[in-house]
Structure formats: C-alpha cells, structure tokens
Amino acid sequence: MNATAPRHRILAVDLDGTLLKDDRTVAPEDLAAIREARAAGVYVTIVTGRIASGALPTAREVGIDTPIVCADGAQLVQPATGELIARKSLPGKATRAALTVFSDRRLTPFVLTHEAIHARRGAESLAPWVIGWSPELRLHAPEELAWPELRDVAIVLGIGNRDVAGNALDELGQSLPPSAGAVAFPMGSDEVWGVRVQARGCTKSAGLSALAARLGVRRTDVAYVGDWYNDISAFAWAGRSFAMGHAPQDVKRHANEVLRATSESGGGVAEVVHRWL
Template sequence: MQRDLSHGPREGWNAEPRLFALDVDGTLLRSDGSVADETLTAIQHVRSRGVEVVLVTSRGAAAVRPVATRLGMGAADVFISAQGALTGSWAQGSRLLVQDQQPCPVTRARAVVEAAVTAGFSVSWFAGEHWYVSHLDATIEEEIREIGVVPEVRPLLAEERGPDKLMVIGEPDRLEVLRNLAEHLPSGLTVQVSNPNTLEITRSGVDKATGLARYCTRRGLPLRDVVAIGDGPNDLDMFARVGTSIAPANARPEVLRAATLLTRSNDDHGVALALLTLVP
C-alpha cells in the first residue's frame, strides 16, 4: 500500500537508505527553477548522516552546474546527466570531471539531426559540458529561460563525436510530427519522453535507470538501498529498479501510481519532507 508522507511520520518504516537519487526539474527545483532553503537544509542533513545524494537528470552537464553550485556540490559529489549518458562532477563549479560516458553513435545522431531539421525542429546536441543547437527557435529560447544556460549554434552534421544526448522539442501544434520522428529513429538509439512535447534521444540501453545502476555497481551499492524521487515518465524505469520510489504531488499520474511513497509537491518542499522522514 502506498504511504503519503505528508500525512504523518514514518511509523513502521524500516528502510535505511544509503543513496537518494533526485530528479531535478519538477522535483528538486520549484516551479520558478529555484532550490528552497528547506530543501538545501534537508540535503545537508542527510549528507551529515552519511547518506549520498546524487542528481539524476535529463539536463546536460552544463545545466546541472548552477544547481550543483547551489547545493554546494564539488568534485566528490557525483551527478548523472543527459538522461543517464554522462556521470561526473563539477570541480569547484568550473571543470567537468567525467566518470562514465555513453555517447550515441555519431552517424545515427547525424541522421536524427538531418531528419529533425528537415521537419522544422531545432535539435540540441549535448556533449560533455557543451550544449550545441542546430538553430535557435521559440522552443530553445524557452529552454534558455528555464535553465539559465545559453547554447552555441553550430553545424551539427559536422560533429565528429557522438553526443551524450539529443533533444528535440516541438510546439504544441506539432506533436504528431514529433511522434512520427520518434517512431522512425535509426537503430542504435532510444527515445524517452520527458514531457509531452520533448524527445530525449540516447544510445540504446541508456536511460536514467541504467546510468544509476552503472554508478551503483561501481560503488558496490545495491539498488535496494537507493531511494529515487522523480515526477516524470522518464523516472519510471528508475522507480522499477530501486528499493524505494517517491513521487511529489505534482508528478504525472502514471508516476504517482508507480511510486512506493508520495510526498508534497515540489513547490511545497516535497523533497525536504521525504529526506527528513526517511533519515530523521
């Protein structure tokens, strides 16, 4: 039976989490893109108790940096970005240290770029700390406003190394065209839908769940000792593999149904409640 953490303390809860895997947008961050003081305090508390906190996000590494800085994360504090394709840390907020990278095959990535641009979409190409775009449009301008990072416009078909992730965002009136693009990806690639209008394209077999599993294997940490908190469909595979999954009240309906536990919304300090309830 699901338990709603907002309804009271954790009587009968026997789990002893060793790692919290936190989604960023819609989960850790409030709707205005900020980290609440209450959330920061809760993260500091669980860390002081020896519990690791790892950000697991579809964001590229560059867009993780301001969040990591706000949380006081340094070279020893790992994040998993680009939909599971890159695991690393930011050393003193300025130098990316890569632990694991699973890029897309470059020829297949170029084929997606060509098809998407021909269909009228801008394509985002994430590689390490870089965010490149085929061209600027309204969807990219909105993404810039949301994450506070500006991409470099670049001829993507000239890239010699595959990206960690491709992203294609469609306007609301072009979702059918976007779905058609997703259904005709080259082999060797996989797609996740993080929002109804956003395709996150990675190498086959790469997603948040596999990125987290690879990291935990290197750490010698059983996934049953991991608590994952997330709000989107791209968190569901991660939910299925960890010991405990938690959805904030603002999560998509299918995510709420899949979660072991429910917490308050991202605007009502849901992550802070979850962390302090499981690690009092």
C-alpha cells in the same frame, strides 16, 4: 569483537520539479535536509535529464560532492571538477540519421553534447523549450556547423508540432541503428513536441545503478525522489521511491510513496529524509 561495517546509502533526487522549485530555487528545508543526510553518512546525488553544464551549478550550490547522473543516464559527472567520469555518446551514424529525418520532417534540430546545446541560427525562438537541459546554447551559422563532426553527442533533439513529431518517430524507427533509440514527448504543451534520440540503454535507472556499483551501495539502500515520466525507471530500480505530490497520477503509481510536497511548495527532499532516515 568485530565492529559492524557501516551501512552505505544513497539518496538520489531529480532536479527540475523536485529539488528545484517552480521558481528555480531550492527550498531552505531541502538544503538543510541534504546537509543532514550527508552528515549521517548518506551519499546524496542528483539524477537528471539535464546535461552536465545544466546540472553542475545546482549541485555545487547545495554542496553535493558525490558524482551526479546527467542526460538521463548518459553522463556520470564529478561536481567539484566537472570531469566526465563516464559517458554514453550517440554514434555518428545515429546522429546523422536523426538529423536527416528532422530535416526531412521540418523539425528544428538541437544537438546536445556533453557540454552544451548546439543549434543553427534562426532557432532562437525555440530556446525557451531547450535551455532547461542547459543554459549553454551555442548558435552557429549553417556554414560553420558540421553536425556529424560534433563530438560526444549525448542527445539529438527535434522540436515541432505533435503530428510531425509522431511521423518523425515512425521514420526514426526504420532509420536509426540498433545502438540508438528515440522517444516523442510533449514539451509542456500539447502543441509543442520533442523527439529525443539517444544511445540505447540511457535511463535514469541505468545511471543510478552504475553509480551505486561504483560506490559499493546495495540497490535496497538507495532512495529516489522524482516527479516525471523519465523518473519511472529509477522508481522501479531503487529500494525505496517517492513521487512528488504534483506528479501525474500515472507517474505516482510507480512509486512506493507519494509526498505531500509539490514543486510549488518545495520541501520534497526534506520530507523524504525525515521518512527514510
């Protein structure tokens, strides 16, 4: 008699506002649920907008050993070693075009490589808006920093007010090469906006799809939980999707189910594990 092949599954969780509570801690019940899922043979991973250096500490803290998806799909990283298994970097032409537009429009630029955030000295006042991507913020004197020579650029970010960000986005639509795209978004305040430039095709769904293919897991056997607009593509791709209770209404409507747990209470991952497994 042939034994039935084991069914491989993936539980993919967003980081900020999902696994990490508002106070940047992991709820004990979520940590226990990750252990329970792993004991049941489920691959548990993180799928986040953070770059690798900003996501690895939490992955290691909760014991995740499956590769994690970072920078909204631009990076696939092995937690134990920090090795970049796969990366999708911005071409130098796109990096230069973005920095030119940001300079012309007086947006403060930040360049996120696969390891750290780079900025010119004087940008410290905006640090609270960017360290969510990574605590590794490296400030340079203007003469020390040759922006186009930075390697492995994952994201070029410009920060300013809403009107300036909108104007920059329009200009980027004309100046970026086809290999790159840009989006504008509020950074937790309607007064402070960011414009993000990234290699085209970098989405959480693309990163999660690549990971599933690598692990030999069917799309229908993937569950995803998140809370924000950049999670919508992963909601659509995963076989089963869950939105946190505090997520905006126009994010919730893209998920299969809405959880009771919020980023204040924690427990969203535990709730998913109990519903799904």
